[in-house]
Amino acid sequence: MKKQLTDINEKVLTLRDTEWQYRGEGNANLVLSLPQQRCVLRLRKHDSDHYVNHTDSTTDVHIDIASREALFCRMVMVPLLGEAYIQPPAVVVLDQREVEQLEGALHSHRPSHRNHKGIYSHPCLTYGMLFPDYALLPPTLSPVSMPHCTPTFCLEVKPKQGWVPEADRHLPRCTFCLNQFLKLRKGAIQKLSHYCPLDLFSGDAGRAHHALESLLASPQNNLKIFRDGVLVYGDGDEGTDRLELVLREWVGDRDGKNSVKWLVKKMCALVWDVLTCSLEVSKRPMANPLLGELEPLQNKGERVPSALMAAVTSLLPPKSCDWSAVPLPENSILARVLNVQQLEQIGADCVYWDYITNKHHGEYDYLQELVGGNICGRTPLQRYLLATTAKDCSIMLAFQRFEGNLNGVPLLPTKHVISDLDLQKYIFNVGVSDLDPKPASCVEKHRKRDCEVLTACLEILQCGSFGVSV
Ligand SMILES: Nc1ncnc2c1ncn2[C@@H]1O[C@H](COP(=O)(O)OP(=O)(O)OP(=O)(O)O)[C@@H](O)[C@H]1O
Ligand SMILES: [Mg+2]
CATH class of the missing domain: 3.30.200.110 (Inositol-pentakisphosphate 2-kinase, N-lobe)
Incomplete structure (x- = not known):
């Protein structure tokens, strides 16, 4: 480097x-x-x-x-x-x-x-x-000749892990949903969120709408809304009244007759359309198979105590996260983020033993090869760390409503224009932030976190004292 x-x-x-x-x-x-x-x-x-x-x-x-x-x-x-x-x-x-x-x-x-x-x-x-x-539109999409100046709204979503390798599906819940128990145990949240990242990345519009509505209802640190770059919803500033005010200005009709339910529906549909539209034209980089790496990667022990896993399994209600999915539109931002998460196929246990065996490497040595051109990674550890970056990123969608007609506005790329369910038009843009490389030691950090999560699940499910419905 x-x-x-x-x-x-x-x-x-x-x-x-x-x-x-x-x-x-x-x-x-x-x-x-x-x-x-x-x-x-x-x-x-x-x-x-x-x-x-x-x-x-x-x-x-x-x-x-x-x-x-x-x-x-x-x-x-x-x-x-x-x-x-x-x-x-x-x-x-x-x-x-x-x-x-x-x-x-x-x-x-x-x-x-x-x-x-x-x-x-x-x-x-x-x-x-x-x-x-990314909370604002880039200068190229902000024509000075815009007839009416409306505020720019930006939705920031930290979607987290939208796909779990089969080898890691030990329990009926995904990583995000299990982590809710730890947050609850630590007092960071009062109730479990209904958001499941598997729904957002499922390729199914109905499930994705449910995921977005759940994020709006319980943003935690996964959803924020900005108005002209100023935070107006999320990060502690939330509640139905506030949401209604924001949505009314963002997607509401001019005479203010839209119900809150319709505003939420309209906003979720608009966001889903942008998350699944293809702004990118380049071909997606393809990863080579992990040739010859599998043999030494046999699981050599217990990364997470199996007794703990069994105890949680016996207590968790059988209702499972929905692992099913259909392909997302190619080159959409959701598809691209998911593709990077899917570079990790082998499962956390095998990656952990690979890491333990090769621990003498420096925290960021793996980047040398990626930066040198092997961008999809060649080893399970490289791919795991790349996938981890994609699990932590934020997707930011900026919208400016267009009042008047588009004819007078020169050179506005049509692929950045979208209509909502009431046929109101918006100029939009998509940006991704928080894409830092992860240090190799996060493999160990994740093992500890998984143990903590299971312990929290056990405590909550055993005593039922948190009054939560799971
Ligand atoms: N390029 C950007 N455009 C607009 N807002 C941004 C941008 N980058 C970051 N932000 C805002 O700043 C906030 C904090 O930034 P960021 O997520 O990069 O911090 P972090 O410390 O890496 O977060 P985390 O603890 O989640 O890793 C983001 O949630 C987002 O609202
Ligand atoms: Mg970060």
């Missing part, structure tokens, strides 16, 4: 004369929007799992992290998911004093449970990444 590092020309960025807004943050990054540039600045936070193996604070290591993420995005994720859905980031450098002032100014905007992690900095410099702001 060192060689390609020279490809990245980082620019100095100052926010002094630039308007910025706090956009949001996850566990590892804090994001500011720069509305004039229609960009977001993504800054790494310190004290995250991601940095456990990067205690060295030399500038070199710091550049390595930013460059590695940018390269991975440009050389691996862009070809896998498609240029229509991601534009690679630019690495930028900020002055450390400016970042200190920024942290002070950000304090009141950040949720209190996030404030304990600051921005990760070298004593003099901070590296960040500039991405297009």
Whole structure:
């Protein structure tokens, strides 16, 4: 990777004369929007799992992290998911004093449970990444001659794992649905969500609508809605009244007569149409079969205690997640994300033993080969880590309603125009974010999480004290 590092020309960025807004943050990054540039600045936070193996604070290591993420995005994720859905980031450098002032100014905007992690900095410099702001339409889709200026609404979905390898289907529930028990046990949620990623990725419109409605009812950290780049629903700000206000403005009819039920139906249908439309034209990269790798990958022991698995199996009601699916429209964003998740076919147990046997490798050594051109991965571990990135990504859909007719608007690509159930027209765009490469140690992290999830399931199902219907 060192060689390609020279490809990245980082620019100095100052926010002094630039308007910025706090956009949001996850566990590892804090994001500011720069509305004039229609960009977001993504800054790494310190004290995250991601940095456990990067205690060295030399500038070199710091550049390595930013460059590695940018390269991975440009050389691996862009070809896998498609240029229509991601534009690679630019690495930028900020002055450390400016970042200190920024942290002070950000304090009141950040949720209190996030404030304990600051921005990760070298004593003099901070590296960040500039991405297009997917909550807005790109300049090419924002014609100045638009007759009426309506707000841009963006739906962000973190769809999670939409497919489970057969070898991992030990229980009647998928990874996401089982993880709900752990969230409940930890007090992060009060009730189990009805959202199941298998429904969203099933290729069946009815199941996908149910999945989207369930996400709206219980967004957790899987759904957010922005209005002109400002969060208006999700991340704690939710409720039926708020949702109605947002949907009425986004997809409602002009005289306000649409019922809430119809608004939800209309929005879900619109979102489903965009998730399954093919904006990408390039051919999907095909993975080669895992030749000669299977023999040494025999399962050599218990990754997760079988007694725990058996105990949970006996208590879980037989109602299963629906593993069935039909193909999604080729080159749609859902199909592309699913294809990357499906690079992992062999099952977590075998990958785990592969990882244990080859543990001497560095956390990100696997990227060398991917960045070098083998973008689908050649080994089970490489594919598992690629699939993990695709299980954690966010899909962002931006819509601007078009009032008036399209005839007067020059050069608007028709494939970016869509109608809702009431035949109102929207210009839309699709972007994918949060596509960082995962460290090899997440194989071990996932084993621990699976054990924790099963323990939480057992506790909840045994005592039934959480009053949940499962
Ligand atoms: N390119 C983008 N355009 C618009 N908004 C973005 C973009 N990238 C990130 N965001 C916003 O910032 C939020 C946090 O960013 P991100 O998901 O990258 O953080 P993270 O720490 O990697 O999250 P996680 O803990 O889920 O991995 C996102 O949920 C999204 O709302
Ligand atoms: Mg992330």
